[in-house]
Amino acid sequence: MQDELVSIERTLKESLINDIHDVDSLLQLGEIYYTSGRQQLSKICFSKILDISNDIYVKEKSRTLLFKSEHDIQTNQNKVQPVPDFLDLLIKELLEHSMNDYYYNIDMELFELMAVPVSIDRIVVNTENEKKEILKHIQGIIELFYHLEDQASRNLLITVLAFRLLGNKKVKLPLNTNEYWSQRQSLQNLIHANETIKTKYHGWNLSLFDLRTVGYDLQLFCISIGLSATFMDRQYEYDKIAPAIKARKADIVIDAGGCFGDTALYFAHEVGENGHVYTIEFIPSNLEIMTKNLGLNENLKQRITIVERPLWNVSNEKLYYMDQGAASSVSFTKTDDFNEETLTISIDDLVKERNIPKIDFIKMDIESAEMNALKGATQTIQTFRPKLAIAIYHQVNDFANVVNFIAELNLEYKFYLGHYTIYAQETILFAVPE
Known part of the structure; x- marks a missing residue:
């Protein structure tokens, strides 16, 4: 019986990875969370249903269960909550981001380099393909999560997957900060000469940068995006x-x-x-x-x-x-x-x-x-x-x-x-x- 419940829960979570607004799956998963003592997770599911469902019966049931979940959280503070597993955390992340609507969450310099028009709702992720691939390899991804040594790495994996599943209209990745764009802009001050090299890839013109003022005694032809990743963000x-x-x-x-x-x-x-x-x-x-x-x-x-x-x-x-x-x-x-x-x-x-x-x-x-x-x-x-x-x-x-x-x-x-x-x-x- 326990194995059957585990299988049902796994199926519901995978359904939500495919469609985070599947109200039936949200309700069933919320009920499983509630009856198994995971009130913090059940609260998230029922709250989302109230945001997205138009079914009066479903909304009333969710409201009742949300009240019970919140009551249990407030009156049973000494009760130990089960530790959320990887899929719990991924579903939670998807629910928290699913109602976002970011504009221009894109790298505009990259779009200019690629000669691609920029629009307010530009999508850069094929989310349907990502859903299929992530679900196909979900067990291996779970194993990756538990192999990761620190919390920062595990949190990052969850966020990167959410970006792939929901797209740039819903999720901003951690590097997208004012400090990052300021750093990228400052690289223009390192251009050493007017000489450029044209590449075979989209006809990019590589500028000549002098990196001595940022700690590297070297010069090279590059694009600022690559320069930032390799030398400033030190991606290796x-x-x-x-x-x-x-x-x-x-x-x-x-x-x-x-x-x-x-x-x-x-x-x-x-x-x-x-x-x-x-x-x-x-x-x-x-x-x-x-x-x-x-x-x-x-x-x-x-x-x-x-x-x-x-x-x-x-x-x-x-x-x-x-x-x-x-x-x-x-x-x-x-x-x-x-x-x-x-x-x-x-x-x-x-x-x-x-x-x-x-x-x-x-x-x-x-x-x-x-x-x-x-x-x-x-x-x-x-x-x-x-x-x-x-x-x-x-x-x-x-x-x-x-x-x-x-x-x-x-x-x-x-x-x-x-x-x-x-x-x-x-x-x-x-x-x-x-």
């Missing part, structure tokens, strides 16, 4: 614990997804003259810009080795690609569009071929190839137990798969979560060995 550091999870002096770093070279330069700055960075990038137009950026910084360039092959779980697989700069695509099948070719390499083979003595930090942001690249780094991770900063935002199943893959290596890693935009991109899973 987790600083909510001490010591922070980051690349340190004398570390050897794998920078998977080098693009224009900004992350390689950042890591080279952090590891110092006794460290080294292996940056992975194989797209020709990206390499052209990266080479120019490294050439502007001869002292840091000496600490960087470019590996011009894509990461995969095995080496020497033939891969075809279409050079579109930062948005390049790959295929294992040659077509009219995918007609440039290269060979993959695994991190394990890279370490062997280059006789790399240790690996201290691995960063990956490689457009959905993270899981395969991790599989190709199994021996390296087992041998050196490096710190990890892995992008999991490209596909929802990575929220589930990446943490479980690392955890199943049984290397006593602790996990944390960061997020570095006001939209769904740049969710980073950090892992540090105990």
Whole structure:
């Protein structure tokens, strides 16, 4: 009987993830919460029904149960409430945000770069697709939640999922503050010259920035959004614990997804003259810009080795690609569009071929190839137990798969979560060995 009740409750919660305004499911779940002593949660359900339902009978029943819930809360203060589980917290978050109606909750600079018209009700999330994917992988996401080590990471996961499920009209992500926009605006003061580089991706013009006044003795061509994420928000550091999870002096770093070279330069700055960075990038137009950026910084360039092959779980697989700069695509099948070719390499083979003595930090942001690249780094991770900063935002199943893959290596890693935009991109899973 207990198993049946648990199953019914789980089904109701999943129904609400799909439609947070499903009054029947809200009423049934509220009643289950009430009868099981979770009055704080039942109160939220009944209050929402009163806000959204037009059914007089349902509203009266909810009002009665809301009164009872509030009465129990006020008169049974010594009664211990059951601890809410992950789905309880997610439903609570969705209910709290579901009536919001934010205008222009978008990154306007990004829209301008993409040459996309801005409107007051612009939607940037395909919420229907997100609902399907999140429900499909919900058990793995639950496991991610309980793997996360600190409350800040767990709260962030709930908020990021709410954004994906409800969209930017309903949820603002934590980075969307006046301080963030002020920081972004201040970066314009770092533009060093009128010279720009045009990219293959949407014809972006990269400005030349000089970062000496913000603590980095380097120059590079970049866009301010990327500059902010890498150098100001430090998206490959987790600083909510001490010591922070980051690349340190004398570390050897794998920078998977080098693009224009900004992350390689950042890591080279952090590891110092006794460290080294292996940056992975194989797209020709990206390499052209990266080479120019490294050439502007001869002292840091000496600490960087470019590996011009894509990461995969095995080496020497033939891969075809279409050079579109930062948005390049790959295929294992040659077509009219995918007609440039290269060979993959695994991190394990890279370490062997280059006789790399240790690996201290691995960063990956490689457009959905993270899981395969991790599989190709199994021996390296087992041998050196490096710190990890892995992008999991490209596909929802990575929220589930990446943490479980690392955890199943049984290397006593602790996990944390960061997020570095006001939209769904740049969710980073950090892992540090105990």
